[in-house]
Amino acid sequence: MKIGEISKHSSVAVETIRYYEKIGLLPKPERDPSGYRAYRTAHLDRLLFIKRCRNLDMAQDEIRELIRLSENPEADCQQVDSLLASHLSHVRERLKELSNLEKTLQQLQKACSDAGTVQECGIMGGLSSTELDVPRKERADHENHVPGTHRPGKT
Template sequence: MKIGEISQHSAVAVETIRYYEKIGLLPTPERDVSGYRAYRSAHLDRLLFIKRCRNLDMAQDEIRELIRLSENPEADCQQVDELLASHLNHVRERLKELTNLENTLQQLQKACSDAGTVQECGIMGGLSSADLEPSPRDAGDHENHVPGTHKPGKS
């Protein structure tokens, strides 16, 4: 299969496939006589595995670890379970953060007095006040489930 074909079969963009190769999640395929990448069914299987993991919001390091663990199929699956448990804890923490965010946004929306001008807007006043509590990410308390992943964006 050429890259366009594997992209079509997996519904993963060509650029993403190349990126996964570059970072080592997807093995680099051999090249055919004309120089095109020649993907095999194993590449498609790996690509679909990566896609499923990404759909579960797993970080690259988590996926890399799962791939590493899959290379020893006879081993105890305790490490896989631990990785998933860690990811689940991360998801639960993120849900708490999102719930707090939702509550803060609802409070801001209630502050709107339907005044009519931006200057009189309760939402703008709320965003300008120090009454809003910083999120754990702003306070630097946020720990990632895998160190170095899901870093907060730069302001």
Template sequence: MKIGEISKHSSVNVETIRYYEKIGLLASPDRDASGYRAYRTAHLERLLFIKRCRNLDMAQDEIRELIRLSENPEADCHEVDALLANHLSHVRDRLQELSNLEKTLQQLQKACSDAGTVQECGILGGLSSELETPHNDRGDHQNHVPGTHRPGKS
């Protein structure tokens, strides 16, 4: 099948498919006589696997590692379990960060007086000064796989 067909079957954008090929998550398909990419069922299955992993917010390095592990089906699955446990830990950390973000936004919203001018706006005043914000207990923003899910820039 051509790239448009595999895109339609997987609901993955054509540019994303090309990107996955470029970074090595998806093997490059052979080309047909006219030079078009000729995808096989194995490409579709891998693409759907990648899509499911991305839907679970897994980073490219995690997906790459899962693909590597899947290539040895007789091996013990403890590495797969460990990877998932690390990812789950990251998700829990992120949930805590989002909870802290929610509290900060609520604090900002409470700062809004019912005054009518922007100059008197408590929200803008709060954004212009340091807020008392709940901090991450770990404080290190460690990623579950080094180099992935980098903390946002302030």
């Protein structure tokens, strides 16, 4: 099947499919005589696997590791379980961060009075104040669910 067909079957954009090929998550397909990519069922299966992992907010390195582990189906699944446990821990940490963000935004919104000008706006005043600075927990690479995948500014 051509790239448009695999895109339609997987609901993954053509550009994303090309990107996954470029970064090595999806093997490059052979080319037909006219030069078009010729995808096989195995490509579709891999693409759907990647899509499911991305829907679980897994990083590319996590997906790459799961793919690597899947290439040895007789191996003990402890590494898969460990990878998922690490990802779950990361998700729980993000939930805590988002909960703190929600509380901060709620406090900020309470500062708003319905009437008044932007100059008098409690929200604008709060955003200009250092009192609302919420320190982000800086994580060393070894604390990330996959080292190096969520550096500050990339979460």
